[in-house]
Amino acid sequence: xxxxxxxxxxxxxxxxxELFKSLGPPSFPEEHYEREEAVLxxxxxxxxxxxxxxxxxxxxxxxxxxxxxxxxxxxxxxxFVKHAESYEVFRKDPNQLHTKFKYPNNxxxxxxxxxxxxxxxxxxxxxxxxKFISERNY
Numbered sequence: 001x002x003x004x005x006x007x008x009x010x011x012x013x014x015x016x017x018e019l020f021k022s023l024g025p026p027s028f029p030e031e032h033y034e035r036e037e038a039v040l041x042x043x044x045x046x047x048x049x050x051x052x053x054x055x056x057x058x059x060x061x062x063x064x065x066x067x068x069x070x071x072x073x074x075x076x077x078x079x080f081v082k083h084a085e086s087y088e089v090f091r092k093d094p095n096q097l098h099t100k101f102k103y104p105n106n107x108x109x110x111x112x113x114x115x116x117x118x119x120x121x122x123x124x125x126x127x128x129x130x131k132f133i134s135e136r137n138y
Contacts, residue, residue: 002122005067006115008060012053013108019045046091054084069114079104 021027023045028038061077068074079101086101104110 001067001069001118002115005060005064006111006118009057010108010111010115012057013111016050016053017108019049051088051091054087058084069117071117072110072114076104076107076110080107 023038024042028035028042058081061081065074065077068077080103083101083103086098090098
């Protein structure tokens with residue numbers, strides 16, 4: 001669950017977030033000439049990192065959705081997939097339809113919560129196994 005689903009999604013989301021923060025629109029300078037350069041850099045980052053990372057996340061969700069923790073809702077993951085697919089189309093052909101598929105702002109929190117639940121479940125299983133072994137005197 002962790003290695004195939006939650007951890008890779010967490011890493012890719014964090015990486016995309018850091019790229020957005022440091023090179024994306026929030027970081028663009030006010031001065032027109034510098035802003036134009038920043039936009040060109042951002043376009044390359046989107047093309048070479050953000051979109052490929054989004055594809056990887058979608059592939060993980062599609063392939064390993066059976067690893068979604070029982071307390072998670074699949075709909076949360078579908079929202080990200082819809083956003084990523086729409087964004088990729090929007091990059092090639094800008095349109096207003098993309099505004100319907102905004103990045104799910106709480107998606108990283110959903111991943112963090114899911115990871116934490118899985119980790120806690122694994123810790124509890126280890127404790128239970130340890131108790132079982134010590135009770136059996138193995």
